[in-house]
Amino acid sequence: MKRYFSQFTVFAISLAFCGYACNRTPAETKAGQQKSAEAEVIEIKVEFEDHTGASEKFETIELESGDQVTRVAEGGWLTMDVPVVVPGRYQTEVRLASASEKVVTCWVETYIDNTDGRTYNITGSLEFPGSENEDQLITVSKDGSPLNKGVHKMKIHVEGGEASVDWIRFTLLKEHQITPETLTQNTEGEEWVVVWSDEFDQGSLPDPAKWTYDIGNWGWGNNELQYYTEARSKNARIEDGNLIIESHKSDMQEKWTSARLTTRGKTTFVYGRIEIRAKVPVGKGNWSAGWTLGDKYVDEKSWPYCGEIDIMECVGYEIDDETGNGLHHASVHCGAYYFKLNNQPTGITEVNSMNSEYHLYAIEWTPDYIKAYVDDVHYFTYEDTSDSLTWPFNEPQNIILNLAMGGGWGGAQGMDESVTSQQIVIDHVRVYERK
Numbered sequence: 001m002k003r004y005f006s007q008f009t010v011f012a013i014s015l016a017f018c019g020y021a022c023n024r025t026p027a028e029t030k031a032g033q034q035k036s037a038e039a040e041v042i043e044i045k046v047e048f049e050d051h052t053g054a055s056e057k058f059e060t061i062e063l064e065s066g067d068q069v070t071r072v073a074e075g076g077w078l079t080m081d082v083p084v085v086v087p088g089r090y091q092t093e094v095r096l097a098s099a100s101e102k103v104v105t106c107w108v109e110t111y112i113d114n115t116d117g118r119t120y121n122i123t124g125s126l127e128f129p130g131s132e133n134e135d136q137l138i139t140v141s142k143d144g145s146p147l148n149k150g151v152h153k154m155k156i157h158v159e160g161g162e163a164s165v166d167w168i169r170f171t172l173l174k175e176h177q178i179t180p181e182t183l184t185q186n187t188e189g190e191e192w193v194v195v196w197s198d199e200f201d202q203g204s205l206p207d208p209a210k211w212t213y214d215i216g217n218w219g220w221g222n223n224e225l226q227y228y229t230e231a232r233s234k235n236a237r238i239e240d241g242n243l244i245i246e247s248h249k250s251d252m253q254e255k256w257t258s259a260r261l262t263t264r265g266k267t268t269f270v271y272g273r274i275e276i277r278a279k280v281p282v283g284k285g286n287w288s289a290g291w292t293l294g295d296k297y298v299d300e301k302s303w304p305y306c307g308e309i310d311i312m313e314c315v316g317y318e319i320d321d322e323t324g325n326g327l328h329h330a331s332v333h334c335g336a337y338y339f340k341l342n343n344q345p346t347g348i349t350e351v352n353s354m355n356s357e358y359h360l361y362a363i364e365w366t367p368d369y370i371k372a373y374v375d376d377v378h379y380f381t382y383e384d385t386s387d388s389l390t391w392p393f394n395e396p397q398n399i400i401l402n403l404a405m406g407g408g409w410g411g412a413q414g415m416d417e418s419v420t421s422q423q424i425v426i427d428h429v430r431v432y433e434r435k
Helices: none
Strands: 009-018 040-047 059-063 067-072 077-084 090-099 104-110 127-128 138-147 150-159 163-175 181-184 190-199 225-227 236-239 244-253 256-260 260-262 267-270 273-277 284-294 308-315 326-333 346-353 359-365 370-374 377-383 397-404 420-434
Touching: 009 420, 040 077, 067 077, 077 163, 090 127, 090 260, 104 138, 104 163, 127 138, 138 163, 225 397, 244 397, 256 397, 267 273, 273 284, 273 308, 284 420, 308 359, 326 359, 326 370, 326 377, 346 370, 346 377, 397 420
Parallel strands: 181 267, 225 256
Antiparallel strands: 009 040, 040 163, 059 067, 067 163, 077 150, 090 138, 090 163, 104 127, 104 150, 190 420, 236 244, 244 256, 244 420, 260 397, 267 397, 273 359, 273 420, 284 308, 284 397, 308 326, 326 346, 359 370, 370 377
């Protein structure tokens, strides 16, 4: 018998005292911070029989175990309201069963009521391998889903086969960090002078006074394959005066691991010259990036209105495996122009020996324009300052360094299956102002 729910939603928000990474040894804790048995866990759980809406392809049933689940046909969906009290990065878990012989996937969408026509996928594909026993419930999860404070109108999609879904749970992994310091650079004068830098010549891990880590494997809005870890030397370390960001295949029970460093929570910047001296890898499937993201970013609804400036961006399939010669991109993303509209302003230039020689990737950012350079050769200018949708760049931006694997752009031509690791080598990151 089919039963429809439209008005009633039950939420369970609990504070428990249990370590959410306690099933891992310290070295293998993906988030990098060992949680003690006394750590407070913030959890939001929604039972699917109490959903707020659904496609026509569903029914509510009771399993032999006594669990009440909602059976959703292939291509079906359920909606729910999820109250988030603490903004941050969450683990998303879905409890479900399926007797399908095929791999069934589900994914979670938030802000389904947005007026921009956007699809905010915050989990990527959650894969369920299927079971001969349709009553066997299994929990699948992704880490790092970004959620801002407030009531989120969400939708869970089921694809690849029929599934019986029990509940969805969000557990806070890392609270959103407010950036305490903003450096606003003078852009008038005769010469550029360094006001902030990391020369990567101290310690064995990235300087915690300058960098924090984004964590997880939720796809990062681009269906990327990697799990970004925290404070794990295999993925991010200081070595021979360089920052090494290194990705590894089939690592920690993940398709790939890597690292993503950000100055958010430490220092954010307005204007100036930002430069990154680096070597990037060849090989089909990688996606190297040094960029800025608006400090107003909390979750996916913040982007692209918060602004993004791509200083160093390239993908392995555009770089020759033997010579290292390839293409480098600089772009800006904002409310008026961004890649999901396929209209982002972009400059592309050829660079030789990208993997074997250091190159200097830089922008000069003023109240009137953003100019991009490679090895001090100018090749791109953006100067649409007409309104807040085209120019959010009078607001603070954080610097981000990361190496992604796969995804909509990095994996557009597939993955080189013979590659088991990749790395970016970064000599320095510097921010200048004029004097």
